[in-house]
Amino acid sequence: MKLILTQEVTGLGSSGDTVEVKGGYARNYLLPRGLAMLATRGAEKQVDSLRRARAARDVRSLEEAQAVAGRLSGxxxxxxxxxxxxxxxxxxxxxxxxxxxxxxxxxxxxxxxxxxxxxxxxxxxxxxxxxxxxxxxxxxxxxxxxxx
Incomplete structure (x- = not known):
C-alpha cells in the first residue's frame, strides 16, 4: 500500500516521504494514528509543495542542529x-x-x-x-x- 507520511516514523521515514508498506501496517497502525495518508495524485501535489518548503527549512534546521550538537558534545x-x-x-x-x-x-x-x-x-x-x-x-x- 502506497502512503505519504504526515509525521516522522522511526525506521520508515520523515514527514512528506512516500513509502510502500503492507496493508495491515497501514490500516491498523499508520492511518488510525494519523501518521500517514493514502498516496493520491492530489495528495502527492500537496506533498510536493510541502517538500520544497521543507528543503529550505532543512538548511536552517541543520545549522540549528549543529549548534545544539555543539552544546551537547562532551x-x-x-x-x-x-x-x-x-x-x-x-x-x-x-x-x-x-x-x-x-x-x-x-x-x-x-x-x-x-x-x-x-x-x-x-x-x-x-x-x-x-x-x-x-x-x-x-x-x-x-x-x-x-x-x-
Missing part, C-alpha cells in the same frame, strides 16, 4: 538511582530520565524520542547514549548512573 550527565547489592538498579533508566537529566545539567531541552539507548540501563556506572538531534546529526552523551 556533556556528562549524572543520574542518581536506587540500587541493590552489586550495583543492579531497582527498575531502569529510561530515555525520559536521560532527557530530564540533560536539561537539569544545563543542556538543551530534548524530546525523549530523540534519545537512543544502546540497551536497557539497569546497572550503576558509565553508559553512552546517542542523541539524534537531526537525521544527519547524532551526538554521543555520557551518562553516569550513581547510587542515590
Amino acid at each position: 556533556l556528562n550527565v549524572t543520574l542518581p538511582a536506587r540500587s541493590g547489592d552489586g550495583g543492579r538498579l531497582f527498575g531502569r533508566i529510561t530515555t525520559a530520565d536521560v532527557a530530564a537529566a540533560v536539561t537539569a545539567s544545563g543542556g538543551p531541552e530534548l524530546d525523549r524520542r530523540r534519545i537512543e539507548l544502546p540497551s536497557s540501563i539497569k546497572s550503576l556506572g558509565t553508559h553512552t547514549v546517542t542523541v539524534r538531534v537531526h537525521p544527519e546529526v547524532s551526538v554521543p552523551v555520557t551518562v553516569d548512573v550513581v547510587a542515590g
Whole structure:
C-alpha cells in the first residue's frame, strides 16, 4: 500500500516521504494514528509543495542542529538511582530520565524520542547514549548512573 507520511516514523521515514508498506501496517497502525495518508495524485501535489518548503527549512534546521550538537558534545550527565547489592538498579533508566537529566545539567531541552539507548540501563556506572538531534546529526552523551 502506497502512503505519504504526515509525521516522522522511526525506521520508515520523515514527514512528506512516500513509502510502500503492507496493508495491515497501514490500516491498523499508520492511518488510525494519523501518521500517514493514502498516496493520491492530489495528495502527492500537496506533498510536493510541502517538500520544497521543507528543503529550505532543512538548511536552517541543520545549522540549528549543529549548534545544539555543539552544546551537547562532551556533556556528562549524572543520574542518581536506587540500587541493590552489586550495583543492579531497582527498575531502569529510561530515555525520559536521560532527557530530564540533560536539561537539569544545563543542556538543551530534548524530546525523549530523540534519545537512543544502546540497551536497557539497569546497572550503576558509565553508559553512552546517542542523541539524534537531526537525521544527519547524532551526538554521543555520557551518562553516569550513581547510587542515590
